[in-house]
Amino acid sequence: MDKKELRKRMKCLRDSISAQKRSDLSKKIADRIFNDCQYAESQNILIYVSIGSEAETYPIIEDAMKRCKRVAVPRIDITGSGNKLMNFYEIKCLEDLEPGFYGIPEPKKKYTIPFEPDKAIVIMPGLVFDKNLNRIGYGGGYYDRYLAGDIGKNYMRFGIAFDFQITEERIDTDRYDVTLHKIFTENEIYG
Numbered sequence: 001m002d003k004k005e006l007r008k009r010m011k012c013l014r015d016s017i018s019a020q021k022r023s024d025l026s027k028k029i030a031d032r033i034f035n036d037c038q039y040a041e042s043q044n045i046l047i048y049v050s051i052g053s054e055a056e057t058y059p060i061i062e063d064a065m066k067r068c069k070r071v072a073v074p075r076i077d078i079t080g081s082g083n084k085l086m087n088f089y090e091i092k093c094l095e096d097l098e099p100g101f102y103g104i105p106e107p108k109k110k111y112t113i114p115f116e117p118d119k120a121i122v123i124m125p126g127l128v129f130d131k132n133l134n135r136i137g138y139g140g141g142y143y144d145r146y147l148a149g150d151i152g153k154n155y156m157r158f159g160i161a162f163d164f165q166i167t168e169e170r171i172d173t174d175r176y177d178v179t180l181h182k183i184f185t186e187n188e189i190y191g
Contacts, residue, residue, distance in 0.1 A: 003136050003139070003171075003172075004139075006127070006128045006136055006167075006171075007127050007128065007136060007138070007139065010127045010128045010136075010165060011053075011127055013164060014053040014054075014127070014162065014164075014165065015052070015053045017053065017162070022053060022055075022056065022162075023056060025055070025162055025186045026050075026055045026056035026059065027059065028186035028187075029055050029160050029161075029162075029184050029185060029186050030056075030059040030060050030063070032184045032185075032186075032189055033060060033123075033158070033160070033184050034060075034063060036182075036184075036189075038121065038156055038182075039121060039158075042069065042119070042120065042121045042156070043069055043070060043117075043119075044069065044070045044072070044115075044117040044119065044120035044121070045060075045061075045064045045069050045070070045071050045072070045120065045121050045123065046072045046073075046074075046088045046115075046120050046121070046122040046123070046155070047060060047061060047064070047071065047072075047073060047122075047123040048073065048074060048123065048124065048125045049061070049073050049074075049097060049104060049105040049106070050125075051103070051104055051105070054125060055160045055161060055162060057123065057160070058094070060123065061073075061094070062094075065092075065093070070090055070115070070117065071090065071091055072088035072089055072090045072091065072107075072115040072120075073088065073089065073091055073097070073105075073106065073107055074086045074087065074088050074089075074106065074142070075087060075088075075089055075100060075101075075106040075107050075111070076100065076101035076106070076142070084101075084140075084142075085145075086142040086143070086145070086146050087114035087146075088114060088115050088116070088146075089106075089107035089111035089113075089114060089115055090107075090111070090115040091107055091111075096108055096111075116151055118154055119154045119155070120154075120155050120156070121155065121156045121157075121158055122143075122147065122152075122155045122156070122157050122158065123158045123159075123160060124137070124143050124157060124158065124159050124180065125137060125138070125143075125159075125160075126159050126161060126165070127165065128165060128167055128171065129159055129161050129165055129166050129167070129171075129180075129183050129190075130166065130167050130168075130169065130170050130171045131166065131168075131190055132170055132171075132179075133159075133179045133180040133181065133182070133183060133190060133191055134170070134171040134173050134177065134179055134180075135159050135171070135177075135179075135180060135183075136171055141176070143178065144176050144177055144178045145176075147178045148176060148178065152178070156181050156182070157178065157179070157180045157181050157182075158180065158181065158182050158183070158184060159180045159182070159183040159184070160183070160184050160185075161183060161184075161185055162185060162186065163185045163186055163187050163188065165185075166183070166185060166188075166190070
């Protein structure tokens with residue numbers, strides 16, 4: 001099955017779970033992350049803001065802030081030539097977010113300097129994952145481009161997903177696809 005078909009199938013499956021079940025499973029995923037020693041030791045967390053049927057990231061964002069970690073979330077910036085680039089901007093509270101690209105909550109425009117720490121954990125979204133720590137995102141390649149350069153070499157890459165998003169088949173990857181270091185589900189940690 002090609003990536004486009006896998007994305008479509010997994011999004012339909014993920015959309016079919018109830019909001020309550022999604023919340024319950026997301027709490028279990030978050031608890032696994034909270035107990036991870038790398039998460040506990042990291043002072044910098046770069047994390048997406050969940051929307052729709054994605055595993056919820058708000059509990060992780062709030063926990064990181066309570067632990068006095070620096071938290072940054074992505075914003076899509078449009079360059080002078082019209083290219084769309086993803087940068088991370090530090091936020092201090094959830095009120096620092098506003099609807100942005102595709103309606104996804106992003107840091108307000110007042111944040112003008114991207115946050116690029118030397119070391120960080122990046123918690124990445126995805127639709128399909130395999131046990132070899134590969135992922136299929138939404139097709140824009142934003143995370144792959146962001147992490148491909150020097151900035152990403154010292155970042156731990158975590159994926160979060162529901163168990164059913166893990167495929168037994170190996171995902172075909174391209175040379176520019178970035179692999180993860182760990183994947184957290186409600187019942188397993190891969191990596």
